[in-house]
Amino acid sequence: MIDAPLDEKRKQQMIDALSRVVGKKSILYRYEDVMAYECDGYTIHKGLPAAVVFPSNTEEVAAIVSYLHQQQIPFIPRGAGTGLSGGATALNGEVIISLVRMNKLLHVDYDNRRAVVQPGYINLKLSNSIASKGYYYAPDPSSQATCTIGGNVGENAGGAHCLKYGVTTNHVLGLEVVLPNGQIRRFGGTLDTPGYDVLGLLTGSEGTLAIVTEITVRILKKPQEVSTVLALFDKVTDASQAASDIIACGIIPAALEMMDAMAIHGVESGNYPVGYPKDLAAVLIIEVDGIAAGLQEQIEEIMQVCKNHHVREVRKAKDAAERARWWANRKTAFGAMGTISPDYLVQDGVIPRSKLPEVLERIGQISKQYGLRIANVFHAGDGNLHPLILFDSRVEGETERAVEAGSAVLKACADAGGSITGEHGVGVEKMEDMRFIFNDIEIEAQMQLRDVFNPNSLCNPHKMFPKPARCVEMKRLSREVPAVNI
Amino acid sequence: MQYIRGALDLEAELMELRQAIGAEKVSTIDQRPWREDSYTLHAPIRVTPTHEDDIVRLMLWASKHRLTITPQGGGTKDAMGEPHTPDVLLSMQHISGIVDYSPRDLTITVKAGTSIEQLQACLAEHGQYIPLDMPHAASSTIGGVFSANISGPRRAMYGSARDYLMAARVIYPDGRLLRVGAKVVKNVAGYDMNKLFIGAMGTLGVLTELTIRTRPISISSGMVLATASIDQLKQLQKLLIDSQLEPSICEWLYGSFEQPIGITSQQPTVAIGFDDVSSAVQYQLEEAQRLCRACGIAEQRTSSDKTQVQTLYTVLGQLLPNAQQLEGRSLIVEMKLLSSIMDVSKVFEAVQSLAAAREIALQFAGGLYTGVSRVIFEASWEQQTEWIELISDVQRYMDSIQGYGIVECAPLSIRQKAAVWGQSGQNDELMKDIKRTIDPHHLLNAGRFIGGM
Numbered sequence: 001m002i003d004a005p006l007d008e009k010r011k012q013q014m015i016d017a018l019s020r021v022v023g024k025k026s027i028l029y030r031y032e033d034v035m036a037y038e039c040d041g042y043t044i045h046k047g048l049p050a051a052v053v054f055p056s057n058t059e060e061v062a063a064i065v066s067y068l069h070q071q072q073i074p075f076i077p078r079g080a081g082t083g084l085s086g087g088a089t090a091l092n093g094e095v096i097i098s099l100v101r102m103n104k105l106l107h108v109d110y111d112n113r114r115a116v117v118q119p120g121y122i123n124l125k126l127s128n129s130i131a132s133k134g135y136y137y138a139p140d141p142s143s144q145a146t147c148t149i150g151g152n153v154g155e156n157a158g159g160a161h162c163l164k165y166g167v168t169t170n171h172v173l174g175l176e177v178v179l180p181n182g183q184i185r186r187f188g189g190t191l192d193t194p195g196y197d198v199l200g201l202l203t204g205s206e207g208t209l210a211i212v213t214e215i216t217v218r219i220l221k222k223p224q225e226v227s228t229v230l231a232l233f234d235k236v237t238d239a240s241q242a243a244s245d246i247i248a249c250g251i252i253p254a255a256l257e258m259m260d261a262m263a264i265h266g267v268e269s270g271n272y273p274v275g276y277p278k279d280l281a282a283v284l285i286i287e288v289d290g291i292a293a294g295l296q297e298q299i300e301e302i303m304q305v306c307k308n309h310h311v312r313e314v315r316k317a318k319d320a321a322e323r324a325r326w327w328a329n330r331k332t333a334f335g336a337m338g339t340i341s342p343d344y345l346v347q348d349g350v351i352p353r354s355k356l357p358e359v360l361e362r363i364g365q366i367s368k369q370y371g372l373r374i375a376n377v378f379h380a381g382d383g384n385l386h387p388l389i390l391f392d393s394r395v396e397g398e399t400e401r402a403v404e405a406g407s408a409v410l411k412a413c414a415d416a417g418g419s420i421t422g423e424h425g426v427g428v429e430k431m432e433d434m435r436f437i438f439n440d441i442e443i444e445a446q447m448q449l450r451d452v453f454n455p456n457s458l459c460n461p462h463k464m465f466p467k468p469a470r471c472v473e474m475k476r477l478s479r480e481v482p483a484v485n486i
Numbered sequence: 487m488q489y490i491r492g493a494l495d496l497e498a499e500l501m502e503l504r505q506a507i508g509a510e511k512v513s514t515i516d517q518r519p520w521r522e523d524s525y526t527l528h529a530p531i532r533v534t535p536t537h538e539d540d541i542v543r544l545m546l547w548a549s550k551h552r553l554t555i556t557p558q559g560g561g562t563k564d565a566m567g568e569p570h571t572p573d574v575l576l577s578m579q580h581i582s583g584i585v586d587y588s589p590r591d592l593t594i595t596v597k598a599g600t601s602i603e604q605l606q607a608c609l610a611e612h613g614q615y616i617p618l619d620m621p622h623a624a625s626s627t628i629g630g631v632f633s634a635n636i637s638g639p640r641r642a643m644y645g646s647a648r649d650y651l652m653a654a655r656v657i658y659p660d661g662r663l664l665r666v667g668a669k670v671v672k673n674v675a676g677y678d679m680n681k682l683f684i685g686a687m688g689t690l691g692v693l694t695e696l697t698i699r700t701r702p703i704s705i706s707s708g709m710v711l712a713t714a715s716i717d718q719l720k721q722l723q724k725l726l727i728d729s730q731l732e733p734s735i736c737e738w739l740y741g742s743f744e745q746p747i748g749i750t751s752q753q754p755t756v757a758i759g760f761d762d763v764s765s766a767v768q769y770q771l772e773e774a775q776r777l778c779r780a781c782g783i784a785e786q787r788t789s790s791d792k793t794q795v796q797t798l799y800t801v802l803g804q805l806l807p808n809a810q811q812l813e814g815r816s817l818i819v820e821m822k823l824l825s826s827i828m829d830v831s832k833v834f835e836a837v838q839s840l841a842a843a844r845e846i847a848l849q850f851a852g853g854l855y856t857g858v859s860r861v862i863f864e865a866s867w868e869q870q871t872e873w874i875e876l877i878s879d880v881q882r883y884m885d886s887i888q889g890y891g892i893v894e895c896a897p898l899s900i901r902q903k904a905a906v907w908g909q910s911g912q913n914d915e916l917m918k919d920i921k922r923t924i925d926p927h928h929l930l931n932a933g934r935f936i937g938g939m
């Protein structure tokens with residue numbers, strides 16, 4: 001593999017070859033053009049790709065990949081670039097294969113509750129396109145208005161409503177992919193297709209095993225009724241206890257979200273303020289859906305749990321408009337932080353729900369220790385935290401401190417028996433943090449699997465795994481392979 | 487058929503193993519002939535470890551001597567997969583017990599050999615359960631259920647094994663012990679390795695511990711059983727799929743069932759079950775009845791008695807045969823048929839006519855919300871030659887509708903001749919590469935899985 005930027009001559013040859021596949025207008029390579037692709041939603045690491053190429057169908061993807069494979073030039077698949085862990089960032093001048101022009105809804109099969117989309121098709125567009133027939137697509141990452149379903153598959157994206165309905169992997173029924181050697185393959189189609197669950201392995205592989213070119217997803221009938229409750233708390237511990245108790249008493253809400261005081265301060269300064277009282281410590285948004293006749297019973301129980309935990313105020317959304325306002329406020333939380341801090345770094349640790357109070361307390365200590373404000377906005381029902389570390393990159397050393405604080409938060413999640421990422425992926429950002437939850441043997445086992453699909457690591461190299469892990473393997477190999485005298 | 491190697495040929499190796507893990511955990515049976523009508527697995531050496539470390543040592547020993555191992559839970563799936571002749575049967579039954587249960591987190595960690603009965607009993611104390619239909623609860627083990635990817639009628643609402651496994655401990659054939667996944671409900675750190683071991687029939691590693699999501703047992707349940715013609719059922723399925731009802735089961739049933747569950751006639755019956763709070767169950771039962779009437783289905787029985795509904799779930803969940811209980815009976819073959827949801831009716835018609843032509847009796851349960859159907863054929867042993875034809879005809883039909891037909895249970899004589907996993911596919915090579923990477927010497931369940939893996 002060529003692991004350094006291409007020289008000018010080879011770069012020109014490559015551009016000519018790829019232009020013959022996609023046409024001159026579907027490839028960018030000038031500095032000013034590729035600048036826009038220097039990072040994704042994770043902006044701390046940046047790097048310029050050698051080129052960005054825009055295929056419009058599977059055959060073009062296969063032709064591009066075949067050429068790059070033959071030339072041993074590394075490449076990266078990219079959707080809308082909304083990823084939050086740097087998975088689509090070119091670290092060594094790789095070629096970015098952008099799938100945004102493969103953006104069609106190919107087929108909707110209502111009778112079989114499934115839809116076939118191209119990877120560049122936008123998540124929310126699917127739900128909008130099938131809404132008139134009463135259907136929707138369940139995984140709803142906060143970026144759903146711009147992120148692509150191909151990207152969602154790459155990251156195994158979640159969202160606020162995956163507490164009840166599951167994440168992307170629970171909704172992917174079939175995939176067409178281009179393997180890193182250019183071969184086109186299909187997986188899935190029916191449930192339980194014979195053989196290993198490659199479909200499940202590919203979902204969430206962050207573009208390191210294959211490039212997804214077509215996705216068959218499950219679509220669901222919209223629930224008969226949705227009911228949303230807002231609960232305002234004076235203490236964070238009360239809110240987190242209530243969140244934990246709601247699940248423990250046997251209710252599985254469609255969504256159970258929480259924001260703490262700093263997050264509330266952020267969202268209230270943003271574009272969709274709800275009008276939360278200024279002195280609030282925490283807010284819970286609890287949504288239940290399903291058969292209308294059964295919802296009132298659940299709502300009453302949820303309200304009772306909140307009351308048991310000294311809620312200041314708890315009320316049901318009076319109509320769809322009010323519910324939409326609450327959600328707009330919540331779903332734009334990350335962006336809203338821009339109004340109270342020049343920069344922010346979002347983390348994505350997961351903990352067992354019952355550990356919420358203690359881990360939130362630990363995050364408070366980390367905030368003090370690093371001298372940085374941390375806003376917590378997260379999927380409380382899943383135990384999926386999103387601490388937003390607020391910093392100012394213009395202040396020397398503050399970016400590094402934010403990254404360190406982020407790592408400390410992930411360590412706290414791992415120590416509580418959790419994971420370092422629930423839906424944002426490892427990417428570039430959390431490669432080293434993988435060590436918090438996996439040992440060398442476990443990391444190596446995953447890299448061996450990568451090698452089955454992507455033997456030279458041409459497809460999205462240097463992502464997901466901490467660097468020295470391979471050294472262990474190399475050392476072992478060198479012990480096994482007899483030394484050659486030169 | 488004889489064992490390739492008998493225990494007598496392996497005395498020196500066995501001595502080493504006995505020293506490594508304790509003589510009481512190793513037993514041998516020499517030169518037991520294989521019977522063609524057998525549904526159960528045999529091997530000259532049987533190892534019953536009591537600790538994970540024993541399995542690591544066993545693996546290192548087997549790797550060194552290139553001996554093949556087949557892990558076994560309760561043995562209920564012994565008759566699944568290509569015929570194979572392992573040197574060692576690794577019984578997981580003493581790797582058993584609850585490791586950690588956190589009812590508030592809706593998660594439980596158990597050792598792989600824990601019986602389903604023990605597991606569900608432990609969960610029930612906290613009003614929870616695992617909503618996978620796991621038959622033969624007294625002998626089936628949780629490791630076996632996930633390795634064989636067992637599912638039943640409740641899949642319509644609750645999904646299958648892949649939706650429940652959060653983390654596991656796995657021992658690779660070279661003795662490496664790995665933790666995969668994370669013990670939290672949401673996790674995308676690294677590859678989703680959990681998925682690899684579900685339904686892999688123990689060909690990649692030995693699962694020793696599993697962390698699984700649990701669910702609260704619903705407050706109320708109810709069901710509608712409606713007897714109907716095929717055309718009526720097709721119409722009903724369309725109406726149901728397009729409705730906002732949330733059935734926990736929706737199965738198309740045909741054949742005679744051992745326990746009385748209200749299905750008496752030889753006509754197909756649709757069973758629609760609901761789990762929810764009682765007001766929602768009641769509403770849905772009425773809606774389901776209304777939809778039945780709209781399709782001209784007059785004969786309906788409704789029950790909101792929780793015990794009765796549970797009985798139905800159990801009976802339908804028990805459809806999958808238990809390999810340990812089939813010997814000495816008539817010839818039984820069970821196939822898992824995978825299709826799109828709307829093709830379930832076609833699948834039923836096809837298998838019914840293929841079986842009728844050969845005067846073979848059948849029992850059928852088709853998931854109207856999942857496209858996963860099970861057919862159980864039963865006939866006398868004299869009809870054996872027709873069986874192979876029947877299986878390949880069913881598989882050919884499934885192939886023609888872009889589906890699959892897998893033989894999940896059949897006696898050795900049938901599995902020796904039939905294509906148990908169906909036709910080989912475009913992805914077999916890739917799967918073999920996965921197998922080679924993890925098990926280069928083909929020590930685990932050698933030859934049992936798809937493509938002779």
